[in-house]
Amino acid sequence: MAAKKANAFDPEQTLREIEDKFEMLQVLNEEGEIINKEMDPGLSDEQLTELMTRMVWTRILDQRSISLNRQGRLGFYAPTAGQEASQLASQYALESEDFILPGYRDVPQIIFHGLPLEQAFLWSRGHFHGSDVPDGVNIFLPQIIIGAQYIQAAGVALGKQKRGEKSVVITYTGDGGTSQGDFYEGINFAGAYNSPAIFIIQNNQYAISTPRSLQTKGKTLAQKGIAAGIPSVLVDGMDPLAVYAVTKQARERALNGGGPTLIETMCYRYGPHTMAGDDPTRYRTSETDSEWEKRDPLIRFRKYLEGKDLWNEEKENEVIDRAKEEIKAAIKKADAAPKQKVSDFLNIMYRGEMPQNVKEQLDIYTEKESK
């Protein structure tokens, strides 16, 4: 009898059943072959080429940013190589009216959503002109506080709902971000209000040095959405077609009143956490690095496109040359930004009437600065 009772109540079994359901979705394998025709989003030749162009352009931006940082010509930089499919294919599934709340590594997405490159550079350098988002570009600033963008995304999504807008919100965090309270609050609020939000976890395996296994006992990060009652997906984050397909589907679901979706993209950051002294050799082995590099999104997408006669070395070189020129021009523009003054900072503190203390200090600093 005792044994029967135990069988009737087996939470471990329930957990196993849920966890086992999360298989990593893939459309394009590492050899660049379509292995899941049903999930193939059916992008046109032009779209496929455009997506590849963006990924190559961003890889060059990453390489140049790292070297500019080393030369002291760029400030804060969080490398992106390895995450191009996760970042750019998800953004490519959006429309310009959709709103992006990025993490600090998600600068490529907001550039393709309309932030001028020179502003991205100024943001990196720590110049306020970089953060002055042009009107009509639907992005928020890269978030520094891990996970904070998740609950803010729920707010933007609820606002869209209240305004009756036919668009969605997308936000990004990393594997570490899923441990923050804001993460749970964000997916839970958006679920409770059934708001049009897409929550992306870019699982690049390490939160600075802390491995994914230390963040949670959960087998996947995607399964965290189940507790919030929202559709949740685990996808190969180095497969641009799979990332595009799941994001597109999440967007359509949100627009059709299906509420938020949580997407975990499995990927890897080849570089350090940021350029400010992180040394990945302290916490990763080169064997792990090279295993992930074999799954590189550019390699497999290049093979796929070459097979369709849509891509070749010449095309790639064109993109590389153009990227380098655009980066050079943007750096030149960024160099021309005026030196920031304390009076500038005082002036942007409040939108409404300037408080007495700020007004007084503005007079003092303006006089000092005029000398």
Next chain:
Amino acid sequence: MAQMTMIQAITDALRTELKNDENVLVFGEDVGVNGGVFRATEGLQKEFGEDRVFDTPLAESGIGGLAVGLSLQGFRPVPEIQFFGFVYEVMDSISGQLARMSFRSAGHFHAPVTIRSPFGGGVATPEMHADSLEGLMAQQPGLKVVIPSGPYDAKGLLISSIRDEDPVIFLEHMKLYRSFREEVPEEEYTIPLGKAEVKKEGSDLSIITYGAMVRESLKAAEELEKEGHSVEVIDLRTVQPIDVETIISSVEKTNRAIVVQEAQRQAGIAANVVAEITERAILSLEAPVLRVTAPDTIYPYAQGENTWLPAAKDIVEAAKKVLEF
């Protein structure tokens, strides 16, 4: 004696207390294998094992709550908040829970927790990493707030903080981590909390300050000495509670004072120091007590911070106003 940077002195203090007391636990984001993003915990996990020095999932509020719970279990937690700019994520654990532990249990529970965290500016961090938020902490009754101005003090003050029976916020200025070395004894020693240090004696003016502004104030004092002014520089070391006795006896001697902080004018500790001076020594004063602070804005973007931060020349300027009043 060894020449140490402040970061080395901090590691040394942690090692000393991990050795001394098996209830001391060091934890936080990336403090284990990685040794902390500033390497404050370098080698400690290897030396003391994962039971004593361990990484946490990425959640500041989790780290704070864990410290509360571990202290209920009789441990002496020394958690690290990776950057004090992230403190807002853990404010409830600090102000809502740790600070109240003794009071709300009528003294039954107590929280011998030392939260270490890098703060301050001048090292070109990304947004929201740099700031001087000691004023927020100092306004919370129940907490002690300690800010060393160099390697020697860092070791002695950190050991005292860890041994203290109540919660201590131990703030480490990022610019001081590696900017200079000092003789630091290899053996253990403590520096009492709540006691200021007269860094330099003088008779014409008292400069009361703390943290990275101690060096700027000493530089300013040197400038002023060249012009014939004898300047006393006081390093508060602990900014809550402040050492009123040392401040007042200095002001009674010099009759003039300025207070220097890196924090914005509306934040920080300076206003409290000025209030104590006017309440207790107004008849000794021959000039108003001026403050040298950053302006009342958000901590600026990296490229703008050096024009924003108070520096020796601002201290000299304020000192002259007071000396010539």
